[in-house]
Amino acid sequence: MAAPETAPAAAGPSPGGSALAPEGGEITATATDTQLSLRGLLHSKRALTGTGIVVLLALFCFVGPLLYHTNQVTVVLGIENSPPGPGHPLGTDQYGIDVLGRLMTGGQSSLELGFAVGIATTLIGLLYGAVSGMAGGIVDALMMRIVDTVLAVPTFILLIIVASMFSLSLSIIIVILTVLSWPYTARLIRGQVLALREREFVQAARTMGASSRWILARHMVPNTLGVSVVTATFAIADSIYALSALSFLGIGPPPPFTDWGTMLTDGVNNLFNGYWWQVYPPLIVLVLIVVAFRQVGDALNDIVSGHRSNVLRRRRRFRLLPLSAPRDA
Amino acid sequence: MTQYLIRRAGQSVAVVIGVMILTFLLLHLEPGSVARSVLGLKATPARVAIFDSLYGLNKPLYVQFGIYVKQIFQGNLGVSYQLQQPVASLIAQRLPRDAILLGLSTLLALMIGVPTGIYQAARHNRLADDLLAGSWFTLYSAPDFMEALLLIALLCVQFHVLPAAFPGSVNSIGGLFADWPALVLPVAVLSVNSVAGFSQYVRSTALQALAEDYIRVARAKGLPERLVLTRHVLRNSLLPVITILGLSLPDIVAGAVIAESIFNFPGMGLLFWQSALAHDFPVMLGGTLIIGVATVLGNLAADIAYSTLDPRIRYGGT
Numbered sequence: 001m002a003a004p005e006t007a008p009a010a011a012g013p014s015p016g017g018s019a020l021a022p023e024g025g026e027i028t029a030t031a032t033d034t035q036l037s038l039r040g041l042l043h044s045k046r047a048l049t050g051t052g053i054v055v056l057l058a059l060f061c062f063v064g065p066l067l068y069h070t071n072q073v074t075v076v077l078g079i080e081n082s083p084p085g086p087g088h089p090l091g092t093d094q095y096g097i098d099v100l101g102r103l104m105t106g107g108q109s110s111l112e113l114g115f116a117v118g119i120a121t122t123l124i125g126l127l128y129g130a131v132s133g134m135a136g137g138i139v140d141a142l143m144m145r146i147v148d149t150v151l152a153v154p155t156f157i158l159l160i161i162v163a164s165m166f167s168l169s170l171s172i173i174i175v176i177l178t179v180l181s182w183p184y185t186a187r188l189i190r191g192q193v194l195a196l197r198e199r200e201f202v203q204a205a206r207t208m209g210a211s212s213r214w215i216l217a218r219h220m221v222p223n224t225l226g227v228s229v230v231t232a233t234f235a236i237a238d239s240i241y242a243l244s245a246l247s248f249l250g251i252g253p254p255p256p257f258t259d260w261g262t263m264l265t266d267g268v269n270n271l272f273n274g275y276w277w278q279v280y281p282p283l284i285v286l287v288l289i290v291v292a293f294r295q296v297g298d299a300l301n302d303i304v305s306g307h308r309s310n311v312l313r314r315r316r317r318f319r320l321l322p323l324s325a326p327r328d329a
Numbered sequence: 330m331t332q333y334l335i336r337r338a339g340q341s342v343a344v345v346i347g348v349m350i351l352t353f354l355l356l357h358l359e360p361g362s363v364a365r366s367v368l369g370l371k372a373t374p375a376r377v378a379i380f381d382s383l384y385g386l387n388k389p390l391y392v393q394f395g396i397y398v399k400q401i402f403q404g405n406l407g408v409s410y411q412l413q414q415p416v417a418s419l420i421a422q423r424l425p426r427d428a429i430l431l432g433l434s435t436l437l438a439l440m441i442g443v444p445t446g447i448y449q450a451a452r453h454n455r456l457a458d459d460l461l462a463g464s465w466f467t468l469y470s471a472p473d474f475m476e477a478l479l480l481i482a483l484l485c486v487q488f489h490v491l492p493a494a495f496p497g498s499v500n501s502i503g504g505l506f507a508d509w510p511a512l513v514l515p516v517a518v519l520s521v522n523s524v525a526g527f528s529q530y531v532r533s534t535a536l537q538a539l540a541e542d543y544i545r546v547a548r549a550k551g552l553p554e555r556l557v558l559t560r561h562v563l564r565n566s567l568l569p570v571i572t573i574l575g576l577s578l579p580d581i582v583a584g585a586v587i588a589e590s591i592f593n594f595p596g597m598g599l600l601f602w603q604s605a606l607a608h609d610f611p612v613m614l615g616g617t618l619i620i621g622v623a624t625v626l627g628n629l630a631a632d633i634a635y636s637t638l639d640p641r642i643r644y645g646g647t
Binding site: 163 | 590
């Protein structure tokens with residue numbers, strides 16, 4: 001938890017009792033936050049391990065099927081539920097489909113979903129939060145109450161409701177999860193923007209006659225990028241998890257769609273028959289990928305918050321799904 | 330302080346109104362029409378028209394919203410399509426059971442999480458801390474249902490120590506406790522997730538506390554480390570836990586949906602899950618409204634408790 005202390009240079013006056021001014025005072029950076037974060041990333045063992053696991057699993061899911069050809073389409077009743085053995089290193093499932101191959105196909109949808117939701121959530125949240133923070137006043141208040149409303153209801157609950165309304169496919173789930181999870185990022189970014197607004201370089205830009213749009217694009221967005229990346233990694237982990245939980249509850253997309261959660265659910269029904277190979281492989285990769293993304297997020301977060309106010313750090317310990325309504329950041 | 334409270338309460342009211350709008354809109358987003366859901370697909374257009382005018386469904390949306398809000402304040406949350414019972418009474422039956430389940434598991438989580446967090450802070454960056462942090466992190470990251478399934482596989486299937494699910498007949502609080510062995514696993518599973526959060530949070534606040542001058546003073550005057558930890562660190566790290574309790578309410582509720590559906594616990598979560606499978610929207614949205622309001626109130630209560638318990642905190646006009 002040792003946050004690298006930055007030299008507290010002449011602390012800028014934090015006007016108007018803003019509780020959001022950076023704690024360590026102004027920072028004299030020679031590199032942008034993003035560069036610093038990247039550099040930090042290369043030095044963090046946790047982040048590197050996490051990234052390594054993610055890359056390996058992505059290779060496994062997307063390149064694996066090119067090397068390891070299996071039948072993932074037709075039901076082969078002769079070999080259903082067969083234990084690991086030659087030809088089927090991880091056995092077969094109740095339809096006689098190779099579990100190792102299934103793991104790859106299922107992982108594709110889990111990973112696609114994670115990355116799509118992570119990126120979309122971050123983009124929308126970044127924009128919304130930045131606009132809200134820059135606008136201030138009644139616009140800000142209104143925009144934030146919308147965010148509060150969505151955050152007041154557990155995302156998972158909303159997800160279940162909306163999911164039960166539509167016939168689901170991967171793209172619809174991506175849309176739903178994005179719509180439900182951007183408010184968290186928006187809220188966080190707004191807090192950052194409020195703090196940045198009082199910083200000297202932004203005030204200098206304003207004095208020089210820069211328009212709000214210019215400040216937004218040139219100062220706010222680049223300086224909140226680090227925080228955004230952190231929330232993106234958490235969003236990825238959370239959405240993979242959410243999809244698996246949804247499938248687990250039997251409200252996920254119908255077959256032939258498959259993801260690790262679906263595999264796990266199907267396997268659990270057979271766990272009591274002793275078909276352990278249908279449960280543990282998806283369970284292990286699911287835990288592995290979620291832990292890996294959270295490790296990256298956690299490590300990045302330490303890096304980012306090391307030279308920034310620790311708003312995020314206070315929050316992050318307590319995020320499971322993007323569910324909680326954060327206090328005034 | 331009063332000013333802060335008024336502002337905070339105002340915000341909460343705004344959010345509650347927002348949640349009402351949200352549930353109302355979701356109710357209307359439902360594919361098909363309410364009449365079709367209730368009367369069935371074979372209903373004649375005439376019957377649909379009668380149903381619509383009976384429930385005011387042919388009126389403009391804002392008028393319908395007015396009716397919806399009025400009904401909510403009269404305690405009417407609609408009628409379940411599936412069970413043909415008022416949603417309010419369905420929820421009222423189940424809320425006390427959830428209070429027991431969530432209360433017990435949160436209490437257990439605090440009893441384990443707080444001491445572990447302090448212990449980890451005291452052993453900061455040593456092996457014990459790393460091991461605990463690592464295992465909490467894995468548990469925290471693992472899906473809720475994984476822990477439930479592993480426990481079932483181990484304790485119910487392998488060793489037959491505990492029942493895997495509640496018997497369907499349990500429908501009273503007394504029944505819950507009479508079947509206490511069935512209560513063990515849901516409580517355990519729900520608390521595992523919270524423990525991870527609590528302990529890591531307490532660990533970081535305790536670390537902050539340990540760096541304070543008053544700790545140095547306490548040590549300098551020769552206070553045994555045990556007393557330093559219990560008297561000074563514990564007290565000062567307990568406070569932020571209140572906020573965390575308020576904030577974790579949605580997480581706990583979401584966890585409850587999964588745990589209750591696994592263990593057949595007759596609470597809101599199970600009701601919610603069954604309604605989702607049956608497309609029973611009034612029940613889901615009634616439940617959502619209650620959960621939303623509970624979250625808002627929980628956060629408000631946490632803020633108030635926080636400021637009342639710590640004399641140092643004075644909310645200014647930020």
